[in-house]
Amino acid sequence: MQLYHHPFDLDSQKVRLALEEKSIDYTSHHVNPVTGKNLDSSFFKMNPGGRLPVFQNGSHILYKTIDIIQYIERIAVFSSGSENISSSNKEVIEWMQKVQEWNPKYFSLSHVPEKYRIYVSKFLRRVVIARMSESPELAGAYHKKLKEAYQTEERVKDSDVFIRSKEHLIRLLDEAEKQLSETPYLAGQEFTMADVMLVPVLSRLVLLDLEKEYITGRPNIAEYWVLVQQRPSYKKVIGRYFDGWKKHKTLLKTWCFVRVRSLLKRY
Template identity: 90%
Template structure:
């Protein structure tokens, strides 16, 4: 089993947490979206949208996050040989879907300084054009990706886009706050795949230095956040890259790569 992912990517974090929690062995392939590695032709042939993560088991390829996690659950059940182990309940799946409905893309981009955001965006557009020239058979997919990049830039000029994203996020966290006043975890007293979906959302808020605005102000969510950070899966998937000073090291490495490649005009 192969997983193409990156520590920066929120959906990749969800899938990796699921793999770690279920104890599934897999081969890890880092595909950094900031440096445009997700635009390489080999990756594009697996997922023409160029999005992470991509999970491959033999010839079977899945790249929708919830589908991947449910597939991982089925593998875990099969591997255990215990028929009495069930997959996620309806309540867990409903939570998974609610969380997945919030798109972190524009929210995250709005909280990145414009000069860095614009620089990386320009770099990635040039990467798309370079890859399109190298792989003309994928020109259609690359053209759609280039169009998507320009549309993203236009969306970031609209204040309503950020407002709607904030409202959606606040609604989700308010619902989580109410639930966590009754149970230790999101779907009951046991850790489930619903928690796997929520943890990266909270981690993204922490990375963007928005804990006070979104987490600390909700006592139950704040207590839950402290609790889940103690899990070995969190420490391996997220903590090792983003806790404390590590976040600066992780981001600086990618930023230096983009700067050097841009200066050398090597896309």
């Protein structure tokens, strides 16, 4: 089993948490979307959308986060041969879908300093053009990706887009806060795939220095956040890259890569 992912990517974090929680072995392939590695022709042929994560088991390839997680659950059940392990119930799946409905893309980009956001956006557009030249047989898919990049830059400037995303996030967190006043985890007494979906969202808010605004003011979520950070899966998937000073090291490494490649005009 192969997983193409990156620590920066929120959906990749969800899938990796699921893999760790279910103790599923897999081969890890880092594909950094900020440096344009998801645009390499070898990856693009497998996934023309260029999005992460991608899960491959033999000839079976999955792109959608919830589909991948449910597939992982089925593998865990089959591998264990135990009747005590079961797939997610209806309540868990409903929570998974609720969390996945919030798209963090424009919310996250809106909190990145404009000069850095524009610099990386220009770099990635140049990467797309370079890859299009190298692989003319994929020109149609690359052109679509280039158009998407321009649209993203325009939409992130639209305050209404940010407001809608923020309001959606607040509704999600308020609903989670209410649920967590009744149960220690999102779908009951045990950590489930619903929590696998929510934990990266909270981590993203902390990464953006928005913990006080969105987490601290919700006491049940704040208590939950402390609890889930103690899990080995969190420490391996997210903590090792973003806890404390580690986030600066992780982000600086990528920023330096983009700067050097831009200066050398090597896309």
